[in-house]
Amino acid sequence: xxxxxxxxxxxxxxxxxxxxxxxxxxxxxxxxxxxxxxxxxxxxxxxxxxxxxxxxxxxxxxxxxxxxxxxxxxxxxxxxxxxxxxxxxxxxxxx
Numbered sequence: 001x002x003x004x005x006x007x008x009x010x011x012x013x014x015x016x017x018x019x020x021x022x023x024x025x026x027x028x029x030x031x032x033x034x035x036x037x038x039x040x041x042x043x044x045x046x047x048x049x050x051x052x053x054x055x056x057x058x059x060x061x062x063x064x065x066x067x068x069x070x071x072x073x074x075x076x077x078x079x080x081x082x083x084x085x086x087x088x089x090x091x092x093x094x095x
Contacts, residue, residue, distance in 0.1 A: 005090065006090060009083070009086040009087070009090065010083075012082075013082055013083045013086070020067070021068075024067055024068040027039040028040030028041055029067065029068025031068065031069050031071060033065075033069075034065060040061070040064070040065070040068075043060070043061050043064075044061050044065075047059055047060075047061045
């Protein structure tokens with residue numbers, strides 16, 4: 001792995017940092033809750049049907065809504081996790 005790969009990984013992390021809140025809001029996970037008629041509402045409905053009427057804590061829908069409600073701080077932790085995984089993978093390949 002070269003410097004170019006590391007630069008691309010860093011650029012991807014920065015892009016994800018700024019895109020995450022926009023993408024979450026775009027699919028319906030907003031700071032005010034799940035938007036009616038959105039993709040997120042469909043996900044929530046399917047999760048509720050599968051779980052007997054409730055959305056399970058820690059499920060994908062619950063985590064995405066928490067991130068949508070938190071906005072940028074949730075995006076920061078997600079990007080930090082992604083960068084850490086990428087750096088670990090690159091380091092393992094170089095050693």
